[in-house]
Amino acid sequence: MVIVIMGDEAKNSSTATEDVSQLNQDELIMAQQRQIEKEISETIPLVGDLENILLLEHEYSNDDVYQEKVKNLAKKYKSIRRTRPDGNCFFRAFSFAYIERLLDKKEDFDAFYKKTAKSKDDLVELGFQQFTVEDFYDTYLDVLKRVGDIAEVEGAKTELHSLFNDQGYSDYMVVYLRLLTSGQLQKEKDFYSCFIEGHTTVEDFCHQEVEPMYKESDHIHIIAACAALGTGVRVVYMDRGTGKAVTEHDLPEGCVPSVHLLYRPGHYDILYPI
């Protein structure tokens, strides 16, 4: 333990009062946010168990609009897997659901493994320092290898689920997909720059909105993440908007989606089609 001595700080009472005045509002909000995030993490698993889609109705027992929408949803989807709402939910849900899906088809899984194995070099070429991406890359490949080595599909899925609920593994999987997404955006920056508002460059956008943990995802993140993994996703929107049906969006447009996600304002969960 390091002992830090601040001279005669104890005598200097003005410092203490200054501390409080120097705590600005933003910081209190951030601290409060951390507090809330911590409370959330203690109650909701990173990636939940499979649940019957109709259980969603309980969440909206007093809300006819939503009840109707859940019924509609149940015509196409049999189950849902909730994810922890910590700002990483898109990346966590997408990563988990895609790998889970790949486990059903050995050739696709192997092709994805090979593609991922090459991805670190692309990132380094884009200017990421090798050692700062290495741990995340290693963990990502390690998880793929561990689940890929299990011959029986259900066993592999159980292992995947348990690794995604281990904070260490799970967060590293999220970081690596964030980095791959950032890499994709930077590689195709001419294309993506039209989707970024204001004068922010693609690089700055990546540093500010993609690479940091807990930053929520927008369309642009989703499109780039899909391109990075070479797949497509269907996002099913459920909000209080008019109409009985939920709205569907395939990203990128016209794709055959491999992953289905339920979007409710600010959050993504995984859907399983009938």
Place this chain on the structure above:
Amino acid sequence: MCVVCHLFTNLKWFSQNLDIVDMTSSNHLDIKYQWDPSRDGDSAILTPTASVRIKRDLLEIFKDPPPGIYVVGDESDIRYVHAIIVGVMDTPYEGGFFYFLLKCPADYPILPPKVKFMTTDAGRVRFNPNLYKNGKVCLSILGTWTGPAWSPAQQISTVLLSIQSLMNEKPYYNEPGYDRERTPGDAKRYNEYLRHETLRVAVCGMLENECHLSIPPQLVEMMESTFLQFFDLYTETCRDNLRSDGEFYIDPFGGNTGCNFEYTKILERLETIRSNLQKKQNIPVSLPFTDGEGSDEKDV
């Protein structure tokens, strides 16, 4: 998305299930020292990947040291990193030794390190609008300021380089809302104040270790050799400013009022430090480029 909006979406989503923390209540105290590596009360054990990563961050700095940045890992606790930033030439900080204590959280680099600025003359000098007297470092990647957040692809040197960039030629303008001078001449007056405090606190104070900081010996050695190298620069700055001795300093941010410029006294301290160092290092009194013993006379 800005912090406030981000919080808002979160709040909307979870407020049904959670009691919202009252920001004005006694919670204040816990939150107050969250930034502070020496008082955060966090004793969580590093994950294996975190400790390997800290070592790699340090190795990277040793392999390719950024100019003016010196780091040493703590001998007894790998979570702590000691760093000194030497003030860049042509800034009011030039040649000063600015000591920072960093502490990596258990899941580093998912979360950024916590940083405390230690060269504050025991809480009396605010060396920069973003470096508070109490040691707090206001930097968005540390989560203590608004702006771009930390990302796990960043490293310890990223933090130190960002701090170094705050310590620029005109730090007055770092303060939000001070993109124009409040009173004409403030930016220059702030620099004069900082130049004096750099010599008084970040050079003499650090070499004498008047605040009893636990600076690792490797960094002390670095300071001592750099001091001797910069000695002429320090004394020249003092001599150039001798005429302001006795005047009150003006800190446009309201700190340290009622103190005088004391370049004469600083000159004396510099000489004493040098002669002690020379005795300690057993260096012959005559240095290159000086005529014998009388190096004092050289610049007169």
